[in-house]
Amino acid sequence: MHTRECFVSAPGKAILHGEHAVVHGQVALAVSLNLRTYLRLQSTSSCKVCINLPNIDTFLSWEITALQRLLVGCKELGDLKELDANLLNRLREFTGISDGSTDTRSMAVLAFLYIYLSVFAEAESLASITVSVWSELPTGAGLGSSAAYNVCLSAALLSARETISSPLTHQQESARWSKEEMELINRWALMGEKVIHGNPSGVDNAVGTWGGILRYHAGNITPLSRVPVLRILLTNTKVPRSTKVLVLGVKDKINKFPSVMKPVLESVSAVSCTCEHTLTEMATHGPSAEHYNVLEELIDINQHHLNVMGVGHSSLDTLCRVTLARGLHSKLTGAGGGGCGITLLRPEIDASVIQSAIEELKGYGFECWETSIGAPGVQLHSPTAVKQGILKILNSY
Incomplete structure (x- = not known):
């Protein structure tokens, strides 16, 4: 050695x-x-x-x-x-x-x-x-x-x-x-x-x-x-949850309502594919306001889908409400049922708006980091x- x-x-x-x-x-x-x-x-x-x-x-x-x-x-x-x-x-x-x-x-x-x-x-x-x-x-x-x-x-x-x-x-x-x-x-x-x-x-x-x-x-x-680097606010609600229990809950709901839930899953997949296409366009041609509009809409759609699956939580609802009041769009990330959420930050967003959101979220006992996605491995x-x-x-x- x-x-x-x-x-x-x-x-x-x-x-x-x-x-x-x-x-x-x-x-x-x-x-x-x-x-x-x-x-x-x-x-x-x-x-x-x-x-x-x-x-x-x-x-x-x-x-x-x-x-x-x-x-x-x-x-x-x-x-x-x-x-x-x-x-x-x-x-x-x-x-x-x-x-x-x-x-x-x-x-x-x-x-x-x-x-x-x-x-x-x-x-x-x-x-x-x-x-x-x-x-x-x-x-x-x-x-x-x-x-x-x-x-x-x-x-x-x-x-x-x-x-x-x-x-x-x-x-x-x-x-x-x-x-x-x-x-x-x-x-x-x-x-x-x-x-x-x-x-x-x-x-x-x-x-x-x-x-x-x-x-x-x-x-x-x-x-x-090729991917763009996007700014986000990452929030940990600190609400404990069991990934295994949440995954089984979604499976049970699919088994109980297959004709309802299968289109939801397919729609989530379409959200992923649409987002992938948008990110590729941003990396190739440069980001635009319209690209960010699409990304925000996809975040909102997916968060609603996740609530339909039964993996939402009141703490995540709080995150979405606090950030949306400031024109910011959030969704859970991971298993749900608490845990963490991400909020997209547009390039032009004022720092005071972000800080205001962080302070209010901390008031609920949450922990926040302003960071980015797309970082090197x-x-x-x-x-x-x-x-x-x-x-x-x-x-x-």
Whole structure:
């Protein structure tokens, strides 16, 4: 291992259109958020592996020799098709994390150790490293925080193992890997997502890897070649919800009223396709007022569809009411039933209008971020480019 230090980041994700309908074979659009997870990997001579996760107050280390013993008898860890159940069981026993555990701390540790051991399994020896991760993304909010984490882990560990190149030159502040290397990062990140979620769709880690806007349909994920960067207000209502319960509720409603609900799902798919066409036009010819008018109408239509599906919530109604009073258009993003919503911000909107909306929403106990969608995917950074920002934060822990 020749890498002394590397610094990477990956974006979170939101669903622009197609929630729930995508489960039933319709088109959805997933977008990257310009809220990122950052990772610094340092090689050390401590003969230990350390993980620092200050967002969730987790600081752990293990002896290399103890971890090395876990690999005895494990085969084909680089298969990247299915998890190695033998290694996963050993890691659970080693860490004391039970099979039914789903808490954020346990899952983050388990994913890290699984990817680390798998990546370095065929090396002459395990690498002595310290990995520190800090994120702008809240956990458990449906914004792809675990996927951004796994994408960062995969990119950094593959770089440290020298499985992928180091594309950053002395003149660059940030760089991205080749298409083939990105595909490898994405496949490893999916392994981490499987550790955490069991059977993920692969959308979240794909967004974290490629960034921009992705079209998801019947299991096929296609990045849009050209996308505009759009400003949004992201709001977390902080209302807890169960994605599983909400998905089952939509399924029950479809089974009960098939002639009513199937056209709704098809209409949601049409919204996604119309939005995709509009975004492509904006990227090709430049955005216009009419483009924003269309995007706003599509947001309103889709939000009504989601309410028809039964995944709305009074907190999301509040978000839509508060923002619409200021001429802004909002919809839920993700599973619904609370959780998060997005509000499109036109270029000409006055900052005071946005701030007024944020203040009122905070009064309801919501949390808001003014950010953008269409951000770049996973990137390798020069430490000097960010030393006044994230490195300063990481060094404080």
